[in-house]
Amino acid sequence: MDHIYANLYLYVIFGFMLLGAFILGYVSSRFNARNTNEQSVSFHTGLDKDIINADVEREISKIVQPGSIRAQRTRDRSGILSDDAKRSMIENQIDFESIGTGNAADKDDLQQITGIGPFVEEKLNAIGIYNFSQLARMSDEDINAIAALIEFFPGRIQRDEWKEQAQALSKD
Structure with missing residues (x-):
């Protein structure tokens, strides 16, 4: 210290x-x-x-060039495909020349087919399928496209045999 x-x-x-x-x-x-x-x-x-x-x-x-690039709206805010996107997919994927076209005025009761309820029938009508004869003439590609467009389980249309049921009902 x-x-x-x-x-x-x-x-x-x-x-x-x-x-x-x-x-x-x-x-x-x-x-x-x-x-x-x-x-x-x-x-x-x-x-x-x-x-x-x-x-x-x-x-x-x-x-930034205004209007040079525009995004295409394919889905709504809820994640559901927009009507324009569905229409373009329908035109590109379903062969209406082979299955034929139908109209809402003389549509068949598609609910007679096992596996088609009111909700699915409404979706089928929205994409242009109204008659048993249209379902009876579907190809495998059409079936897959329809299942995707109506957001149905893959393979369910084949398992429920919509095509065969529609063929039987369209003959009646």
């Missing part, structure tokens, strides 16, 4: 030297930061703003 009291003035001088070094570093960093900001501001304001704006507008116009 005597040693600390004997050298107290050295510790005080050392503390003041550390405090001075801290203050000197703090002040110089503030001064340097202010000069750096002033230099960068003067550099940027010295450039021709019109050239910069023209370049930016040109780049933006390259990126």
Whole structure:
């Protein structure tokens, strides 16, 4: 303990030297930061703003061309296929030339076929299938397309034998 009291003035001088070094570093960093900001501001304001704006507008116009790319709406917010998407899928997937076309005015009661309830019949009518004769002339590709379009279980139409039942009912 005597040693600390004997050298107290050295510790005080050392503390003041550390405090001075801290203050000197703090002040110089503030001064340097202010000069750096002033230099960068003067550099940027010295450039021709019109050239910069023209370049930016040109780049933006390259990126964003209104109407050049449009997303096709295939599903509604609830995740259900939109009517336009269904229509295009129906036209591309179901061969109405081979199965024939029907209309709502003289439609058959499709619920007579085992496996077709009111909900499924409504979906079949929505894609253009109204008659037993249409179901009787379905190909395997048509069956798969219809199952996908009405969101029915894959293979269920074959297991329930809709085609055979429709053939029997269309003869009656």
